[in-house]
Each structure stands twice: as structure tokens, then as C-alpha cells.
Amino acid sequence: MSETSSPSSARNAVVAAALDLFARQGFESTSVDQIAQAAGISRSTFFRQFGGKDDVVFADHEVLLDQLREYLAGEHANPWEAVCEASMQVYRHFAADPELARRRYAVVRGVPALRDREIVTVFRYERLFDEYLRSALPGLDPLDAVGFAALVTAVHNHVLRQLLRGPKKVPASVLRRALDDALVRFGVDNGAHEEADDDLVVAVFPRRMPPAELARRLQSEL
Template identity: 40%
Template structure:
């Protein structure tokens, strides 16, 4: 998901990825060669390629981890759709913000680099497709195809709004509110996949053929109410 609109920071964590993101932020993405970036984080060029793949990949390494963990969670969860989505999305937030300084520097780098913003859009669509496939799998019978598409896009949008609040304003309650927001969001898609559904009820009726159809319907409706 997106992590732009954050204020610049001046310190970085000591991990290789954090050092790389800081170097790219300070020296410019397009002006930095892979060799100079590898030197900056104390790796040979071949080691850098084995670990990260490219200077673009090192910027989005947290997203790769978050996507992998999210897929595993969606595949294994036995919770309701609402709880599964909330839990998975909050875990994405945790991964992306576990190093706040690097998260904010990456945001600054994305804002200043059009090429990276294009890659960010691709990653956003990966989150959407992942949620869409999960929702389509758990959807109630009769759910229209567009239901899972619309819900997935909304989930990503709500998450990104919370992430921007955290980035821009240092709002420590952003992710506490996110769980409630996601639960409310999927509730609006009920009864497709919006939350817990009650047990099914079956009503069996018998009636005389001389009873008016509207009287039968009223009797059945009274039992179901």
C-alpha cells in the first residue's frame, strides 16, 4: 500500500535497507548507481544483488515482506471476513512502520522520484488483487463479481488514509482507529462478506389451497421476523 506524504527525517536505523533508503534520499535515486549504493551499505555488488535484487527493490523490501505475510494470513485464517481483513491489514501497517524513521525517509524518496511512484502503484494493485481474491473466495452465494473488487479497493484506500495520518501528523491512534474503520467498512458490504452472519433458519409451512396467496406470505413473514 502507499506510504507517501511523510515529513523528512534526519536519522536512520542501522539495517542495510535503512542505510540504503537514507543514501538514496540524500543523494538522489537517479543519480545513485547500484555500485555506489552497495558500497554505502558495506556490501559487494554481487551480495547486494543477491539480497535485494536492485536499488528499486531495496526501497520496497518492506512491502515484499508485508505482501508475503498477508497472503499467508489470508490463506490460513478461519476467522470471519471482517476479522481476517482487519488483522491482516493491521499486520501490513506494523511491517511498514516498524522502523518509523526509514518509513518516513522512504515516503520522502517516493514523493521526489516519479519512477518509484509508478512502482508504488503496481504494489498497491498487488494488495488490491490479494484482498479481492480472498473476498471472492469467502463471498456469500449471489455476491456480484464487482463486490469483491469494490471492497478490496476500499480496504486499501482506508488503510492508506490511516498510514498517511500516521506519517504526516504522527497520529499514534491511526491504527487503533483503522481496525474499527475496516470492520465498519466491511459491514457495509453485508451480507456478502461484511461480518458475522447469523445461523440460517428454515421455515416449513403447509396450507390449504383455498387460502389466498397474500395470507400465506404474511404468515411466513411473521415466522421469519
């Protein structure tokens, strides 16, 4: 690797080298020394950047989770939509290099310990969305926060698996349509009520809309 390469590209090169080795000779049979040699870095640099063999497989998720925390910490007019956009950011990342994502998926599927860690990682996204909604919508029923976080995570994973399991491209628009449908089904889409121009505000809300979201929308109109 050249000294002019960016930190992210350098990390990606290490991840790609590790996944290539895992695919060719197996996860358990691949040593950290072999990964470091293939990536052109020292053993100590590898441990400083990643920590271990399993960490290199999930390195992207650690970066993404940090990015989503920063994104959700900002101001968002619609917290429900912010969660959907966070999901889109994750998908766009993996869709940008589907071949690398598919190699990672194949390695994880073949190692039970990595599959277990993958389950934990998915839950971390879901918990992040859940905690954000509770913070952004005071008084929100915890079941509504958990339900929507789980719905977005499940929809995201369903579309992502289509990308990972097949050779065809699955554009981000597929996930966007699915998330739009999730917003409608949960009763929190932006088009759920009609606006009036005079002093009388008439709004129609789905019965399934969480009370905290209903209160938020009424407050924004009055």
C-alpha cells in the same frame, strides 16, 4: 553488520542505508556500489538480495505480500474480517518504525518512476484481497469482492498517509476503528444479526449485505 544479525535485520539495515543515500544525494545520483558500501555488503550480495535500486525501496512490500498470502491461505471463520486483519498486519509493520517509513515515502514522492511502481504495488494488495474473497466465498458477486477489497485498501492507505505525512504517531487502533466501520458500512460485521437458542432462527440482515455472505451466515446457524 555482524554475522549474528538476523536476515530480516540485515535487510532492514541495507534498506535504511539506501534510503539515507537517496535522501541525501538523490535516487538517480546514488549507485548500487555506494549502497553496498554504506551497508557493509558486497555488490553481488546486494543484487542477490534485492535486484536493483528500486527493488530495495519496495523490499518490505514483497515480504509483506508473501506473508499475507500465507496468512490468508489459512482457515478463517470470517473472510471479511480476515482481509481487515491482513490490512492491520501491513500497518503494524510500517508503524513499528515510522521514521524509516517516512524516509521511504519522501523518496518515493520525489521520483516519478517510484510513484508509478507504488501505484502498482497498492493494486497488488487490492488484487490479493479480491482473489481471496472470491475463493473463500464461492458465489460471491465479483463486484462485492472488488468493492470490499478496494474499500479496505483505500481506508488503509488513508490512515497510513496520516502516519507518513506528519510527525505524530498514528496508533493501529485508528485503522482498526476505520476498518470496523467499513465492515458495518458493507453489511458484513459480526454483529449484524441476532442469535436464538431454540430451533427457530431469526436473523436480520442489512439489505446491502452481499448474497454470498448472507448464505454463509445462514449456513453457519442452521
